[in-house]
Every structure is written in structure tokens, then in C-alpha cells.
Amino acid sequence: MQPERLLIVTAVEAEAAAVRAGVQASGVHPDTVVVAPVGVGPAAAAAGTARLLTLAEAAGTPYRAVLSAGIAGGFPGRAVVGATVLGARTIAADLGAEAPDGFLPVDQLGFGSNLLEADPALRKTLTAALPAAIVGDILTLATVTGTAQTADILQTRHPRAVAEAMEGYGVACAAQLAGVPFAEIRTISNPIGPRDRAAWRLPEAFSALTEAVAAACG
Template sequence: MPYPLLVVTAVPAEAEAIRAGLAAAAPPSTDPAHVVVEPIGVGPAAAAATTARLLTTTRYRAVISAGIAGGFPGRAPLGATVLATSSICADLGAESPEGFLPIDELGFGTSRLPADPLLFKALTSALPQAIAGDILTLSTVTGTAETADRLAARFPDAVAEAMEGFGVATAAAGLPFAELRTISNPIGPRDRAAWRLKEAFAALSTASAALWTACG
């Protein structure tokens, strides 16, 4: 029997949406244990620690960080599904008078971890309408237009931001990794009235059908 696919989310509500989508789209005679869905906590530290613990207790074939996210206006609209070409820790580095210096420029490692090419190809084939681009990982969610503009300028290929992808990718440590998100709100000033959580969770359930392809 092949090893299962591990799908991790920040919060239980995301995990429940994914499980519902998997159950609705399961191919005939599919073993539900082939995809394991677990909430791991909010933020890159909790995501890395809990994912690492899960990977020490069971062997998995690949790891996917999934959930809802904020979308960059003009790049990923509300309700869209996005797939990360790379997961980038956007606030890992140092400030300087000239602007933010990513850890890569400081010579202390990398802030960018690419998705596994084969896993990414399988997901994009199963989700042809998904928007591909970088997904940022931040410990502090963007809440101002100024920060949103700075991030958009620094990362012209970024389509969304969340809080766990880079931590999960770090913990995967050689296992195939990918990040899948659906857009609940635009990045920028916090306007709860503009959030579309119900639609984002519904889109997450729908997109979860692609995980059976990734598991195959």
C-alpha cells in the first residue's frame, strides 16, 4: 500500500471543509486513509513544529499546506483557488535604511521554498482554473494599504498571503510539498464586511477533489 498524503491546515474549520470535499469526490473503492487531514495551528512556528511531529509518527508520500488566504487585488479575486509555485517567508530578514533585506541577501539561508514540480503539475492538471504564483507566509497578517503595496512591489509574482506554508515546507524537509489556498479576502486594510469566508470554504471543499489526483 502506498504511503498516504498528508494535508495540513491552520484551523479545524479548514480541515473540516477539506474532509467534506474529499468525501464527496472520493473515487469508487478509494481507501479514505490515503489522505490524512490535520489542523496544525496558526503561524509558521506552530505549523513547522506540528508538521514535523506528524512526520515522525507516520510515513507520508507528500505534504500539502492548505486553507484559506488573503489575495492580492488584481491577481487573485475572492473565491479563487491558488497554487504556490513557491512558499516565501516574506518577513524573515532585517530592516535597513534602504528597505527590507530578506534572509537570502544576509547570507543566512533562504526565504523561498519551491513546490515539488511533479506534485505541482498534478495539482494544476486537476485544477486548471487555479491561479499559480508565489504564496507569502507572514507572522503578521497585512492590515494596511501601505504594507500591501510594499509586498506587491517586493513580490510581483505573489498571488496570496497566509501564515503557515513556509513552516510546513520547512518541516517537509525533502518530502514533496505543495501549498493550496482559496481566497477569502483581499490583502490590505482589515474590512471584515468584505471577507467571503463561506465562499472560500466552499471553494476549498471543491478544490479538495484534486487531492485524490495528488494521492494517485
């Protein structure tokens, strides 16, 4: 009988390598966790995750859950560089329409929802394994924030948001369609605001990601 497997998807190989190091450090059997980079952005993430879930189901070895994992930008005052964040909800923050009075999310337009909840049981397990993690909303954006003005707008529009990335909502949509529990875990590499590569702390964020995955899988 095949063991139940967890799927962890990232955007790029560098994130996947950090996740694999965490899986190895956790001591779990390597056959129980599959780590795969599926591409940058919500569309690539949705397509890549859906393909992996479909192939596993067709083979008779469906995944027990899927995690969207990687690095992210943190909202100042909510998640500092190096912190680990868990998504209570994953929100497609730029999915909607512009209007004279401001942005209208897709749910207000009557075309579905731009918000998906993390699986409660999976979130509870991750929170117990990572008690220091910051729990809040994680925004998915096709264009990440690069100005103070946009950061302020997003913070005001999403008072519970702690971080932004580019893939979570796509992964969540694929998981929901497949009926597979979903959650999102990120580590903070930079503050959200004016684009400043000198302020990014990628090694620290990758190290934190390895540690978080090791604790989550252990």
C-alpha cells in the same frame, strides 16, 4: 501492505473540516489521506507538521507528500475572492531584517533562504487537476497585512505573489527536512489591504476549498 498516504495540514479546524469534506467527495479511500490542523503561524505549522512526518516515518508508514491547505488573502488584481491559488514558491516574506534602504530578506543576510519551491511533480499534478487555479508565489507572514501601504510594499517586492497566509513556509521547511514533496493550495477569502472583516467571504472560501481538494484528490 499499507497504502501510500497524503498528509494535508491546515491551520485551524474549520479549514480541516472543509478539506475533509473535499476528500470525502473525491471518492478516494479515506485511509490514503490524513487531514490535520497544526496551528496558526509558521512556527506552529513547522512544529506540528514535523511531528506528524516524524511519527509516520517511525511507524514505517511515511507520507508520500504533504500539502499546506487553507484560506488566504488575495492580492487585488491577481487573485479574486473565491479563487483557488497554487503556490509555485512559498516565501517567508517577513523573515529578514530592516535596513535604512528597506527590508533585507534572510538570504541576503547570508542566513539561509526565505524561499522554497513547490515539488515540480506534485505541482504539475495539482495544476492538471485544477486548470482554473491561479499559479504564483504564496507569501507566509507571521503578521498578516492590514493596511494599503503594506499591501503595496509586498506587491512591489513580490511581483509574482498572488496570496498571503501564515503557515506555508513552516510546512515547507518541515517537508524539506523530512525529504517529503510539498505544495501549497489556498482559496481566497478576502482581498489583501486595509483590514475589513465585512469584506471577508469565509463560507465562499471554505466551499471553494472543499471543491479544490475534491478535484485534487479525485
